[in-house]
Amino acid sequence: MNQVTEPSPITMSLDGPAPEVSVTKDMIKRGLIVAPLIIAVCGFIWGMNGAYSAAYGIAIVLVNFGLAAGLVAMTARISLGLMMGAVLFGYLVRLGLILLAVLLVKDTGWISLPALGATIIVTHLGLLVWEMKYVALSLAHPGLKPTRP
Amino acid sequence: MEAFSYVAAATGLTGEEAKAAQAASSAGFAYGLAAIGPGIGIGYLVGKSVEAMARQPEAAGMVRTTMFLGIAFTEALALIGFVVFILIGL
Secondary structure, three states, X not given: OOOOOOOOOOOOXXXXXXXXXXXXXXXXXXXXXXXXXXXXXXXXHHHHHHHHHHHHHHHHHHHHHHHHHHHHHHHHXXXXXXXXXXXXHXXXXXXXXXXXXXXHHOOOOOOOHHHHHHHHHHHHHHHHHHHHHHHHHHHHOXXXXXXXX | OHHHHHHHHHHOOOHHHHHHHHHHHHHHHHHHHHHHHHHHHHHHXXXXXXXXXXXXXXXXXXXXXXXXXXXXXXXXXXXXXXXXXXXXXX
């Protein structure tokens, strides 16, 4: 009698290319493309402090994306169970790192907290929506990949 | 406002200091609450993705891509809570 054994997700590992790394590389490229615009807008609204804060906020968002992708790509090669744990604890660690990054500069003279907050939300959501357009098209019609930015 | 005067009387702070202290602690509390929902969401999302990848390894690339975007979108909720925290509490 043939017995079908399901692979255990705890021990199973995924080899091959890491799609989240290429997604993050795209988002970082696009983030660097729109960074001057965001910095200029924040500079116009909040002055030079707003421009510095916007640059800092963009750096926080891009590093956050990079850390998330690196963590998933690295742990998926070892096991899916480890990947799940790393994503969950990575979420906590990354939130802690963002908090630390803001606490380190909150009393400096060049920071504008409204500019920093607005930049973090707008950059994070904007880059995700921008990337999702390309990912959705690629998944729905693999042969019709849109040209990159 | 009455609460601030109770806190001020109990701690020896002035009314404004008590108000600032309560704003800071409320903001921290709100940030903690805002992080719970995305935490549950990410756990559920990754758990289901792992199940899908184990069941159908040939679709793992597609699942990982959508999982990663899902994690990032869910995390945006926590970031919104964080921004409210830095604007009110810091």
